[in-house]
Amino acid sequence: MVHAAVYIKKKIKEDMVLSQAFGKCSEIGAQRYDLVLVGHSLGAGTAAILAILLQQEYPGLHCYAYSPPGGLLSESCVEQTKSFITSVVVGKDVVPRIGLFQMEVLRTDLINVIKISNNSKWKIIMKGICCGSSETDKMNLEQVRREIEKRDLNAHPSDDDITLVAHTPLYPPGKIIHVVRSHPKNNGSSLCCGNNEPVYQAIWADNTSFDEVVVSPTMINDHMPDNVMDALEKV
Known part of the structure; x- marks a missing residue:
């Protein structure tokens, strides 16, 4: 641009x-x-x-x-x-x-929500494809809220030795x-x-x-x- x-x-x-x-x-x-x-x-x-x-x-x-x-x-x-x-x-x-910062926030939130879900990952993906399915299990919204509040954009989801880059919001x-x-x-x-x-x-x-x-x-x-x-x- x-x-x-x-x-x-x-x-x-x-x-x-x-x-x-x-x-x-x-x-x-x-x-x-x-x-x-x-x-x-x-x-x-x-x-x-x-x-x-x-x-x-x-x-x-x-x-x-x-x-x-x-x-x-x-x-x-x-x-x-x-x-x-x-x-x-x-x-x-x-x-x-959409921006680098916004995508980093989305990435972190998705990882956190998947981590606290008890469902199989393939089941989450399939229910995501079938949007609005009545069989979708409800997550603990309070737990999701706590995870979002303490999100760390620099933290790698599985390796504490890796620091991710967090960009300035635009x-x-x-x-x-x-x-x-x-x-x-x-x-x-x-x-x-x-x-x-x-x-x-x-x-x-x-x-x-x-x-x-x-x-x-x-x-x-x-x-x-x-x-x-x-x-x-x-x-």
Whole structure:
């Protein structure tokens, strides 16, 4: 993404794309508009980095990053971009929650949960594939919570002599609009099998809220651009 952003900046400079576009506005007496950058997924990450590179030269620019990757900017850098970058995340989209740090947290939590489970490992995998099976045994949630609270990202699961690397958390850029869905209840009970039409609501979210992967059946679908557009149209 960084290489792509640097290349695009170099290319538009060499070809004088922006200077010609803004010059044309003055030439024909049209209203001059500010520069707007838009991208989705990796394109959103590239657009965000490009916005950072161009912001001093074009202080009025704004970037709209749809479903941007999570492992992009440090917390301090995020604060600096909130005035000119707006990110949009739908539901439980996995991409804005993916970074090296987030994957290390997920790895540690999965290992800890598997360790405290009395089930055979093959049984856990098979029940995971058959998501929502009524035969799935319930774990001791309090025990799971304790394991998560004392997680050590640097500890190797089976060898104390090995220290794992824990990376610095990185987050999606700018201010984040989180489009969340809820399923209204009918006569006091939710309709089954997802037949009820979800209701979407847009809220401002903190970037650090996306510091963990949320495992969900919708974690991939929420990233698809057609689903993002559909959710935005229903807000």
